[in-house]
Amino acid sequence: MSPSLLEIRDLSINFRTEHGVTEAVKHVSLSMKEGSSLAIVGESGSGKSVTALSLTRLLPSPPALYADGDIFFKGENVLTMPPDRLRKIRGGGIAYIFQEPSTSLNPVYSIRSQIAEAIRLHRPEVKDVDAEIVHWLKTVGIVDPEKRMHDYPHQLSGGMQQRAMIAMALSCRPSLLVADEPTTALDVTIQAQILAELKRLRAEFNMSLILITHNIAITQGLCDRMAVMFRGEVVEYGDTQSILRAPQHEYTKALMACIPRLGSKEKRLKTIDYSKLTAKS
Amino acid sequence: MTTTASTASSAEVADLPLLLESPGRRMWRRFCKNPVGVTASIVIGLFFAVALVTGICSLLGVYFPYNPNTTELTQKLMPPSAAHWLGTDNLGRDVLSRLLNGSYISLTVGFVAVAVSLFIGVTVGAISGYFGGWIDNIIMRVVDAILCFPSFFLILTAVALLGPNIMNIIVVIGLVSWTGTARLVRAEFLTLRETEYVRAAKALGIRTPGIIFRHILPNAAAPIIVTAVVGIPDAILTEAGLSFLGFGVQPPQATWGNIISDGKTYLLDAWWLIVFPGMAIFIAALAFYLAGDALRQAAESRSERK
Numbered sequence: 001m002s003p004s005l006l007e008i009r010d011l012s013i014n015f016r017t018e019h020g021v022t023e024a025v026k027h028v029s030l031s032m033k034e035g036s037s038l039a040i041v042g043e044s045g046s047g048k049s050v051t052a053l054s055l056t057r058l059l060p061s062p063p064a065l066y067a068d069g070d071i072f073f074k075g076e077n078v079l080t081m082p083p084d085r086l087r088k089i090r091g092g093g094i095a096y097i098f099q100e101p102s103t104s105l106n107p108v109y110s111i112r113s114q115i116a117e118a119i120r121l122h123r124p125e126v127k128d129v130d131a132e133i134v135h136w137l138k139t140v141g142i143v144d145p146e147k148r149m150h151d152y153p154h155q156l157s158g159g160m161q162q163r164a165m166i167a168m169a170l171s172c173r174p175s176l177l178v179a180d181e182p183t184t185a186l187d188v189t190i191q192a193q194i195l196a197e198l199k200r201l202r203a204e205f206n207m208s209l210i211l212i213t214h215n216i217a218i219t220q221g222l223c224d225r226m227a228v229m230f231r232g233e234v235v236e237y238g239d240t241q242s243i244l245r246a247p248q249h250e251y252t253k254a255l256m257a258c259i260p261r262l263g264s265k266e267k268r269l270k271t272i273d274y275s276k277l278t279a280k281s
Numbered sequence: 282m283t284t285t286a287s288t289a290s291s292a293e294v295a296d297l298p299l300l301l302e303s304p305g306r307r308m309w310r311r312f313c314k315n316p317v318g319v320t321a322s323i324v325i326g327l328f329f330a331v332a333l334v335t336g337i338c339s340l341l342g343v344y345f346p347y348n349p350n351t352t353e354l355t356q357k358l359m360p361p362s363a364a365h366w367l368g369t370d371n372l373g374r375d376v377l378s379r380l381l382n383g384s385y386i387s388l389t390v391g392f393v394a395v396a397v398s399l400f401i402g403v404t405v406g407a408i409s410g411y412f413g414g415w416i417d418n419i420i421m422r423v424v425d426a427i428l429c430f431p432s433f434f435l436i437l438t439a440v441a442l443l444g445p446n447i448m449n450i451i452v453v454i455g456l457v458s459w460t461g462t463a464r465l466v467r468a469e470f471l472t473l474r475e476t477e478y479v480r481a482a483k484a485l486g487i488r489t490p491g492i493i494f495r496h497i498l499p500n501a502a503a504p505i506i507v508t509a510v511v512g513i514p515d516a517i518l519t520e521a522g523l524s525f526l527g528f529g530v531q532p533p534q535a536t537w538g539n540i541i542s543d544g545k546t547y548l549l550d551a552w553w554l555i556v557f558p559g560m561a562i563f564i565a566a567l568a569f570y571l572a573g574d575a576l577r578q579a580a581e582s583r584s585e586r587k
Contacts, residue, residue, distance in 0.1 A: 122486065152303060
């Protein structure tokens with residue numbers, strides 16, 4: 001059995017607000033092997049992004065409070081490690097791609113200088129940084145990278161910006177890539193391209209991937225395992241194919257029923273009837 | 282002819298301004314298109330050149346047109362003439378020479394005091410806005426406390442206690458006037474620290490100072506530059522006010538403020554003692570304000586539309 005890359009044990013995260021304490025994540029346990037891929041599926045507010053950000057302690061604390069549990073990355077506890085060690089893991093061990101590529105890139109720097117900063121920070125041994133940048137931009141499918149790397153973020157289209165973000169994340173050679181709704185801000189054709197790109201890159205670099213999405217349809221083919229989150233809890237966790245074939249939990253079933261199908265005879269799109277779910281959970 | 286020329290070059294023209302334009306460059310390009318801003322900058326440039334040349338000349342012992350401190354009592358209170366273009370004062374000193382000599386002091390005070398206040402204001406504001414919480418609370422209450430004092434009298438008292446030399450005046454003006462910059466920078470940081478690219482920078486493992494100074498600060502550069510430019514005439518005016526009250530740079534060293542101060546006794550007999558240095562202060566301050574305003578317009582994304 002390959003060693004465990006990521007081990008989340010009984011993680012609970014609370015937010016202190018003016019109206020008292022909100023439990024955003026409740027007793028979540030997940031684990032990932034080296035080179036595997038996991039989809040975290042759920043609606044807005046289900047705690048999926050909070051779980052993802054907590055992997056490198058990116059939640060501002062306060063208001064966030066790591067109430068309970070542990071996160072082990074390659075055997076080290078992320079929640080208790082000193083800041084210096086944590087900075088090494090951010091980017092170098094676990095890299096992120098965020099939802100909105102247009103705002104995730106700093107508007108005052110060119111793509112080149114942003115990727116260069118990431119490379120210099122995590123791979124100081126690289127001599128020819130420009131060649132490395134060109135290599136990664138080419139890898140993520142940016143045409144004419146020698147010229148485009150001098151562009152500023154606003155000069156790129158949304159798809160290109162997301163590719164640049166992926167290139168920046170990959171250039172640190174992380175063992176785990178966390179894609180937090182990477183395609184939500186993009187239109188459907190670009191979505192398909194980016195997802196295909198992620199799939200190819202994952203295979204090429206034997207990199208682990210956590211894909212966070214509210215779109216249960218895109219997990220198929222990209223992630224081996226899947227965790228469905230609802231109101232801060234993991235309600236279903238297991239093999240993607242088997243969950244999609246035979247969902248056990250009512251929420252998963254409801255979520256899958258909401259996927260619109262072309263040619264369906266239904267007049268209205270399905271929504272989730274929460275009154276039923278509340279009674280169950 | 283015009284049509285052929287425009288079609289031939291349209292491909293290049295369309296490419297050129299779009300490619301390789303940083304926000305800073307865009308701001309500069311827009312500024313250059315604003316006639317008010319350009320005129321104001323030229324005026325500022327002229328003041329600068331004059332101050333620099335007379336400053337260097339006085340260090341070398343060369344004076345133009347006369348030594349500003351040479352008294353010639355037979356020539357006192359002479360109206361503007363061919364020999365003395367701007368007249369002479371009550372001790373027979375050439376007003377033009379004193380004005381030129383004083384420009385060096387006045388501009389130095391303006392720039393260095395703003396540099397001091399900018400340094401403190403940006404650092405304090407950045408820390409306050411970025412960290413928030415109790416750090417922000419303490420810093421902002423200190424700022425509020427400083428703002429409670431009428432700033433001019435605070436400066437006046439401090440200079441009176443420390444002794445009125447140029448160094449003290451610059452430092453005191455700088456130490457008192459940073460609060461506005463700090464508040465502005467804090468407000469910018471409060472918004473910018475929540476942006477996705479700051480989170481992305483954190484997720485990359487970049488250190489906190491790097492995030493504050495390299496990732497957030499450049500995005501707040503435009504308003505900071507504008508306040509700095511507008512702060513310069515404020516400092517010049519403060520120095521002139523101090524000199525007028527006798528707490529500024531001490532005689533015989535001329536500054537715009539103390540030329541007016543010396544001349545106020547002779548207001549009705551010798552108008553040139555007040556009007557010319559007053560105009561120098563007025564024009565310099567106006568030029569800085571207009572340049573600051575043009576920079577503000579250039580920094581706003583809205584102004585691209587017109």
